[in-house]
Amino acid sequence: MWTSIRTLKRFTLKELCQHSGISASTARGFLKPLMAGGFIKARKDGGPVVYQLMKDNGAHRPDITNDGKKKKPDGMQRMWAAMKVLKNFRISDLTLAAETVEQEAKHYCLYLTRAGYLRSVGDVYKFVQKNDTGPHAPRVMIARAFKVYDRNTGMVVWPESEAA
Missing domain, CATH: 1.10.10.10 (Winged helix-like DNA-binding domain superfamily/Winged helix DNA-binding domain)
Structure with missing residues (x-):
């Protein structure tokens, strides 16, 4: 709409x-x-x-509450934004930049690595620039099994058997 x-x-x-x-x-x-x-x-x-x-927010609908106030980004959105800026990071860097807890950052990085958004070498993660699909953070979802859903493309990107 x-x-x-x-x-x-x-x-x-x-x-x-x-x-x-x-x-x-x-x-x-x-x-x-x-x-x-x-x-x-x-x-x-x-x-x-x-x-x-009156105000064109661009291609994506404004992310606002019912009373018109801007929504505060959730943990996944804050981590997604931080990863794109940091490019190479450790979990401790991400938790500081995204103001989140270590366990949430580890979990998110694990599934984004499986989905191809990140690469890891030891304890350092690298953001894969070619997989930057847009401003919305990929969502790690639990529905009988873990999935990674990309809101920018509207596709499940991991596991690969469901991505096709």
């Missing part, structure tokens, strides 16, 4: 629903936090409410 908003820039609820293929109630729920955060402005001049994009 964010893509539709960026494309239309100025729209009614009906136009947004037609363009994105979603229901009016879903669209209202999506627009509410965007208005609270100042990304969208609504005006009513006698006819239907007209919404206008």
